[in-house]
Amino acid sequence: MTATGTDTLLAVEDLTLELDAAQGTAHILRGVSMSVPRGRTLGIVGESGSGKSMLLRTVLGLTPAGARVGGAMSFDGEDLSALHPEARRTMLGRRVGVVFQNPMTSLNPVRTIGAQMAEAVRFHQKLSKAQARDVSVDLLDQVGIVNPRQRIRDFPHQFSGGMRQRVMIAMALTCSPDLLIADEATTALDVTVQKGILDLLQRIQEERRMSMILVSHDLSVVAGRTDDVIVMYGGRIVDRRATSALFTPPVHPYTRALMLAIPRLDMEAHTRLPALGGNPPSVFDPLLSPAEADERDARRWATISSDIVEPGDVVDPDEERIFRPEPVVPGSEIGAVGTLAAEQQAGVAEGGDRDVAVDTIFEDVARDADAEEGTR
Amino acid sequence: MTQLSNGPSPRTQGLNAVIRPKRFGTSLPLIPRIKPRRPRTVRRGAFWFAVAWLTLLVLAAVFADVIPGLPAYDEKIGTFAQPPDLTVGGLLGTDGVGRSNLSRIIYGARVSLTIAIVSTLIGLVIGLVVGMIGGYYRGAWEATANIIANTLSALPPLLLLLALVSAIGASLFGITIALGVVIADLYIRVTKGAVIGNVNREYVLAARALGAGDVRIMTREILPNLVPVLASIIPMAMAIMIVVEGSLSFLGYGIPAPTPSWGGMIAAGADIMRQFPLVIFWPVVTLFLTVFSFNTIGDHLASRTDVREAKL
């Protein structure tokens, strides 16, 4: 992930974000470092509140008033951290396109979509009204809106949710950006519509050879459509690897928890998915070094009920044990807690460095698991 | 721990490892509510100042007769437009005729506060009855309530007031009734809106299922839920009443002399404003502080009872 030179489009180093609140200081980002190479797609995964949206907002200069940003950011070699948020927005507005989560509220209801699509390109590239309109019509066509020349005079409420998201995508592309960010772009849409949007994004990225960042809390959205993946938790990055290596053991315990939460088609109805106990760390917790944070979080990650309870299983109410009719084949696809200990030293995933702290976790988790099970 | 009778050893169970019982509560991630740090000292200060001022005013008005050294409001204590001195009567100077400003303001407070409170009550009663019936029964009753409210508001209020006061007489009674009728429009609208919002809620349906009659539902169930809305409107309405009463006095339709009223004092002072601009100072300040206090209290209550402060 540490690409060098002009190969890197966006680079962030030790980024911190703080906000003063009534309850104390909220540390929303706690030393995040990552980079996006040109032409590659990055997936950012994490639960709500993990900081993934705020990471992008900080880069784009969309942080709330009074937020304090630390660390370094650069875009295409130019240093962003010295710039005031407003200057960052102006600079990046042309080179980064953003598609936000909620298509129903992302468009101004009292203005035509034509006006909204045209304003960015007219401001940044000084196009005339007619030129901007042609650009907009062409893009609407590319994203699959029929009759773009008529539709451009319509208002947002005349479009469905999926179509509105397509309009948002077209809007993000008007200035031919180098980077496209889709922040939970499909979360508010039906699953069938989701696929259409994600396919569209992928196609556009390939055609234009843009870089892309896909943000989601849903691992399945990111898998298969990105080159690299970052997993965020509690305001920091806990796992990063190439997407193809996502399922290669050793799997990070939190990533594993995310995977286990994905329902699979071969499960029966009413299957209860495993979940983490407890709560994610609060933004008001004091800053910890990565090692300390890993230690604290590992305890929570280890609480995952690693079993998927399917109907027909018998559960012992005293201890919530499951008695399965037949034993599970060991060494199955998703790395088991037991096998982690054996494989933790083996297999450095593709994609280069991983933090030392991450390795330490695997040791701890495996050791804990052994200890607990050994006492039975 | 009981040992599994026929389960494979934990190490090779893979996904079948023992489930730990849940120790914590929900596993849903809680997104912390980050409340921005907003200094509320100014707002709070204004609110308590308003309360203090009104308390002072009420006390002064109630106990006016026993304040030591306070001259009667129609008693000449010196020449006209004297500057303030250190006697109790002359604390705020004298008005255009030589009477004590302080005394006239305090007795004027009696008039203003009485009118404000009583007329608000009258308006409240009318508004509650009409609004409740209109909102609860809907249909023709609501249309009637609408027409009443619209008629009251279509007329220029001052015109209506002048007419009413002329008809009933410019006495405390007449003015109070007139003001009450005019402000009833506001209460009708607010009550009707709130009742309509409440009438389909579950607690009303539950009460009806239990066999409660309409009147009982209206008084015991819906009415208490109107209190927050009304609590913020009432102080503002009182402020309006004080202003309107002042306007009436200013125009000459208020309480007849020599009973002092703030509006009358301002009108009289305006006449001699060129030579003695300070004569109107005290009644203006008192009036302003009183109205401001009512408005502040109303604002404060409104922001407490309403989640989004966006409403006015």
Place this chain on the structure above:
Amino acid sequence: MKATLRAIGSRLLYGIPVLAIVTLGAAALMDLMPGSPGQAILGDAATAEQVAAINAQLGYDQPFWQRYLDWVGAALRGDFGVTLFTKEPVSEVLLRRLAVTAQLALMALVMALVIALPLALIAALRPGKLLDRVFGFVTSALLSIPSFVSVVLVSLVFVVWLRAFPATGWVPPTEDLAANLRYAFLPALALSIAEGAFFYRVIRSDLTGTLREDYILVARAKGLPRTHILTRHALRPSLSSLVTVMGLSLGRLLGGAVIVEFFFAVPGLGAEAVNAVSIKDMPMIQGIVTVCVLAYVLIFIVVDLAYAWIDPRVSVR
């Protein structure tokens, strides 16, 4: 288009029962008041017969319903009668006076808007900061100033101290525009103080609400400048509450500029109303009342149409 016309028509129709009730109520009220036109015209020294004679002449001896229905009949034909005192046709007096009051009202609205809108925009840019709080406090205070106090204060500052404007009086704009504006300035200013404070608060609170919407975030992400976002994105949705408030203000000003007109001796509708009530000039009163109700209905039709234009999701019912 047809839907619009139908909507206008239905609202006008709705105004008719209100008009009927209001005029009936006004007539009844006047009857309740002590005294009669004859008494008002002739004064206290007149004998009972003289008063009765005048009353008969004016048709005042007829029963209440008769008088009312006569009036309604004449009014439907456009004849509002003549004023009791000067025998001028009521409709002429009404138009003349309405023009004056309307001029004051419009001037006050414009002044209020011109001050409130930019200040609200500035405050909405920095919510919670010092400027916003100061403005909020000041407008709160201004709202607590009754109109009779503001006329006195305005007069004190501009007439007594600055000596820049005349104390009272009026010159119609057709005669001398410059003089007319000089006479109109102070009354309009006095009126605009409270309205301006009110506009400011409404616009600001609506703007801060709108600025929290997602599409504003999208606009910021596009890198558009702040002023552009404010004026092109945030202002338009906030306009509907502004339009409502302006409509209410206009209605209020048209009927309620009584104090200001009284104090500055402006020959407007409000001053005429005070006069008419004091001498029980029935035709005049009914005329004024009719004008007020009609204005109210018309203003709300315009407001509703404006809503539909501002927000394309709203269709005229």
